Amino acid sequence: MSSQAQETASPASSRTVQSLLDQRLPQILQDAGQIGNAGVVLQDGDIIAQSHHGLRQKDRNTPIGPNDKWHIGSITKSITATLIGRLVDKGQLSFDSTIGELWLDAAAEMDPIWRTVTLGQLLHHTSGAKANFGLKVLFDRSFTDQAALDAARAAAVRKILQKPPAHQPGTKFEYSNIGYAIAGQLASVVAGESWEYLVQQEVFEPLGLDSAGFGAPKGDNPWGHGKKWLVMITPMDPQTPESDNSPIMGPAGTVHMSLQDLAKYGQAHLATARGESDYLSASTIKWLHQAPKPINADHPPYAGGWIWMSFSDDERLSLFHNGSNTMWYAFLVNDPKTNASFALATNIGHIKRSEFGFGQLTRDLLRLLDQQAE
Structure with a gap:
């Protein structure tokens, strides 16, 4: 099943992109053994293509819908930044x-090395933090209200x-949820x-992301699917805490949205970088989009x-991030040259194959847009 794109100023472009997405x-x-998937392409602020296929739940006749909400995993990191x-x-x-x-109240009990780590190093994954919390935190979902979660x-x-970082700050890149x-x-x-609350006030509301929220998307939306005994794919009821990571690591990856x-959201970053929006200052958007010099x-x-990655024939770089809590997989590319954003997601299958398939599709979509711009 697919939903047709809204007509824009370039209907021919919309039709060809829509056809490729549907195909x-x-x-x-x-190819990736997915349960369901969907994709949306926005260019110059308009939807030029959107398509959805498969099921919300394995072995149930509940098809993916055009406005379904998807868990976006570590794409949340750009939202925190x-x-x-x-x-x-x-x-x-x-x-x-x-x-x-x-954090003056906690400074006295910190390891001295941590006191000197900058916010920028945390956002660039060069703070010395290891990748993940221990199992006790990762499996802690016992919160009854926001106050308990905050604590x-x-x-x-x-x-x-309270303990030294895993690496001397500024000496190694290590992708870190912590x-x-x-x-x-x-x-x-x-x-x-x-x-x-801050994400709601500073990101969701000013950008009009009305579908956005936290944790597994509830209601009539795709369920995530987990693997048990390494092979069995099991639908994860979004009403249960096990359907997502612990909300303790929320800033690293617990947001959902359509x-x-x-x-x-991707278009807002492109528009701000182009000077067409004052959502962020010019200096701040430059900082958020500028990768530091590699240190290893x-x-x-x-x-x-964001990661700068090439998805185009001319090898130019686009802003990219993907994310998975192992039960969904999401993929977002923002291409400055074409001013297009590509959002793709699945409620799981083989993640590496999904990543490959979405990457190849993005490359082909960019090729189309580049040809139409000539």
Whole structure:
């Protein structure tokens, strides 16, 4: 099943992109063993193509819908970085602020090395933080309200900061959920509000992301699917805590939204970088989109919640991030040259094959848009 794109100023472009999306998504669904998938392409602020295929739940006749919400996993990291950018513009902190400066109440108990780590290093994955929390935190989903969650997140971060980082800050890139959880906690400390509230106020509401929320999307939406005994694919009831990561690591990856809103979020970053929006200041959007010089051989061009990656024949770079909590997989590319955003997602299958399929589809979509621009 597919839904037709809205007509824009370039109907021929819309039709060809729509045709390619309709053709390729069912093939990716089959090749990657996905349960369901969907894709949306926005260009110059308009939807030029959208398509959806497969099922919301394995072995149930519940087809994917055009406005379904999808868990976006680690794409949440760019949202946390964007939130922090908004606080930078308000003068509440800076990317050069240190953990010790921002969290005075906890500074005395911190390892001295952590006190000197900057917010920028946390967002660039060069803070020295290891990749993930321990199992006790990762499986902690026992929160009855926001206050309990805030306390648990603060406690988990405090415990991390009491011991030395895994690496000397600034000497190694290591992709870190912990680093983004620390960054989100610092934003909460400085602003005096929960990370969830700040994301609502500084990202979802001003950008009109009405479908966005936290945790597994409930209601009539795709269920995530987990694997048991390494092979069995099991639908994960979104009403149960096990359907998502612990909300303690929320700033690193617990947001959901529709793909229309995900692509709209991507368009907001492109528009701001082009000087067509004042959502963020010119200096802040430049910082968020600028990757620091690599510090080791495995250091990718990772900016503030974004990776610069090529999906085009001319090998130009686009802003990219993907994400998975192992039960969904989402994929977002923002291409500055064509001013297009590509949002794709599945409620699981083979993640590596999904990544390959979505990447190849994005390359072919960009090829179309490049040809039409000539």
